[in-house]
Amino acid sequence: MNYVHPPVLVVGAGPVGLIAALTLLQNGIPVRIIEKDHHPRIGQRGAGTWPRSLEVYNFLGVSEVNSLGKSAPPGRWYKPGTLEPLKDSLLVPHLEPTPAIPFHAPKLMGQQLLDVILRRHLEKFSCSVEMGTELRSFEQCDEGVTAILAKNGISETFDTKWIIGADGAKSIVRKQLGLTFLGESRDDIQIVTGDIRLTGVGLDRVLRAEELVFETIASLTLTEITFNKVVWMGNFRTNIRMVNKFSEGRVFVAGDAAHVHSPMGGQGLNSGVQDAFNLGWKLALVQKGLADKSLLETYSAERLPVISEMLEMTTSILDKATASGKLSAVQSPILYMLGINCRFSTVVLDEFVTSVERKPINAYGVLDEGHLEAGDRAPDASNMLQVGGAEPDTMTLFGLYRPWYHTMLVFAPSLADATLILGALEAYDKSVVRSAVILPSPASVTPVASPDLVLFDREGYAYSAYLVEAGQTKVFVIRPDGVIGAIVHGAEGVKKYFSNIFLDA
Ligand SMILES: Cc1cc2nc3c(=O)[nH]c(=O)nc-3n(C[C@H](O)[C@H](O)[C@H](O)COP(=O)(O)OP(=O)(O)OC[C@H]3O[C@@H](n4cnc5c(N)ncnc54)[C@H](O)[C@@H]3O)c2cc1C
CATH class of the missing domain: 3.40.30.10 (Glutaredoxin)
Known part of the structure; x- marks a missing residue:
């Protein structure tokens, strides 16, 4: 059973929208969460979950990400043109566990599974994602926001108090708020990604990897391989952009709606989850009448510097990879996101x-x-x-x-x-x-x-x-x-x- 008059409308049921909804529900705030697609998305996309996000999942009681997530496999380098191994090395930096840092190792969990897990957690609060429901436009005033939704060709007017736009890189919420999305597009870099299942003689694990991709994989793998299934595949155009602020009045943006960048360093989803977690408790206190609306300004103030530095870092990793032509492992513990802070915030x-x-x-x-x-x-x-x-x-x-x-x-x-x-x-x-x-x-x-x-x-x-x-x-x-x-x-x-x-x- 979904609530009749929830004070928050979450737009988009990707991982960021789901985390925003779960955080609010755990705070006792009913939400309505809508998703324009009719069916849950397939494809694993951002799989790297860094320790700070594992801590966030732990606080939310979503222990499955740590327990079911896979450890990052070691990378194996071969002598060029042969199947002779040169070296094995870690693809992620190594951090020793300490009592202060229990989640010391990143975990791999594809977004498809993560979304399923998060939707199950929402269901514990009798909240389910309304599939096939799209936000078309909204208008806000001092007291609330009126959203125009569309479902199966039928238009609905929905009055609420707050909107969280977690509606991805092409966010209608961001566009309608008139937030800038400055940065650059790297048209010279095209990244093709997908979930491809293949088997090959002499390859000891099942690899998950358009015609060019198959040819490239086949030419690099000096053994006979069979492509079994293409689960999902996408052409990724590198955009490096972020908003000038994360909110306007009663409407917020989070995740890819607020920042897009190279997938190098695997920080995107993690950053979006952390956006939503920063916003959730503040919005809950304001909605309960326990905090002043000005607390919500700290959401933007605390996230902007973090995201700006994240864009710089991931772009520098991308530049190094394109200059050298190699995708080498990045060994900086900064990727763990444990050093992210808001020492500069006016409320600390x-x-x-x-x-x-x-x-x-x-x-x-x-x-x-x-x-x-x-x-x-x-x-x-x-x-x-x-x-x-x-x-x-x-x-x-x-x-x-x-x-x-x-x-x-x-x-x-x-x-x-x-x-x-x-x-x-x-x-x-x-x-x-x-x-x-x-x-x-x-x-x-x-x-x-x-x-x-x-x-x-x-x-x-x-x-x-x-x-x-x-x-x-x-x-x-x-x-x-x-x-x-x-x-x-x-x-x-x-x-x-x-x-x-x-x-x-
Ligand atoms: C190849 C690749 C590898 C990556 N690797 C990593 C990684 O290892 N680690 C990492 O942290 N990140 C990674 N990322 C980035 C990560 O995938 C994204 O940052 C993440 O998906 C953003 O989540 P989101 O919920 O903000 O947006 P999305 O996942 O895009 O979800 C937005 C949702 O909103 C819905 N929607 C849009 N408009 C509307 C509307 N008007 N009404 C209703 N619903 C709407 C969409 O249908 C969609 O379901 C990677 C990305 C790629 C492409």
Whole structure:
């Protein structure tokens, strides 16, 4: 059953639209999601899922991407003109797992399967994609948006509060908003991609790869091969473009609707998913009347610098590949997207870094485990022992973070030290703010104001990842998108942070 008057219309049921819808539903916001195609799309397209996106899927409870996704296979290089192997090497950079980075290896999952998995998650909220339903146009005013939809030749007028345009590279939402889409088209580069199943004598795994393509594969593979099936094939024209802003009034764009670029580096879908995740919790708070509309401006402000750097990086990979004529593996851990940050955002607060110390914006960032600021990705920590529960229970910090609430982590030497800070939290709506005290040693004292959880960091992983000394009191507010919203000394800092998020805070 879909809702009768959902306040959000999501246009496009590619991965980005599906993630936007799921994030909102988990936040308790009903959505209507439409897709102009009559049937789910076939073809795997963007398969590379990088660790930061795996974290996003984890927060959303979509564990299948990590559990069913395949590890990247090693690449094998042959002596030219022979089947004699020269070397095997990794196609992706190697990163050792740590308690702070549990998803340390990229996974491969084609978009066709990802879409199926995400649609199943929507169904848990009684929300299904309305296939064969196209957005034709819309008009917005201060109170809402009126969309004109078309289904089986029948026109429908639909009133809603917000529209998220996740309608791909040719986005009608972007065009109608009049957003610029500046950049370049590389007509000299044509990339043909597809899912082709073939078998060949002496080839030890089934390869998934127009006449020229078959001839090229056959000429490069020095063994007899049989083309079994062409599942999907497309001619990819390289466009490198992005919007000047991600929203106008009550209408937003996300994913390919907002940015297109070379598939080199496999950042496209991942970036789109992260756009949707950044927007979802903010839109939910505004729709619930808990936050002011101005919070939505930070969606554009936080994503523009990230996407701009992403375009630069993927274009540089493309240029190197075309100049050398080789498709070599890119070994930069920056592709993992774990360094992406919004330290520059107006709604993050860091009392431990003065503005003088702040460096120029490097939104794509680098992964530096020795430095942590508000606006960075919140690290994980494992083996945390729950104190005071009926049964001793171990948990991870990632197990606490969810897309529908902020999590306040109070690192304190004792519960007594944390009590004053927790008292400041009592005014906040428990459905959107939760708290945990992280102690460096086990405790038995009952606090005056009780946190949702008391955790003993028995291996010291949390203190190490969050760079806190054992005797120090330090408070981290983790946003619903797994980003550190604030690093502050105590209650005043928490209140100051939330005054930029919540109305009446
Ligand atoms: C060969 C190739 C390899 C790639 N590899 C990677 C990779 O490894 N990793 C990675 O991150 N990215 C990769 N990408 C990029 C990735 O495929 C795209 O970024 C991703 O599909 C974008 O998702 P989206 O949901 O924004 O848009 P889309 O997937 O394009 O979905 C948009 C949907 O909106 C629908 N729609 C459009 N207009 C309307 C309308 N008016 N009304 C209703 N519905 C509408 C469309 O039918 C479509 O289903 C690759 C791309 C290619 C081509």
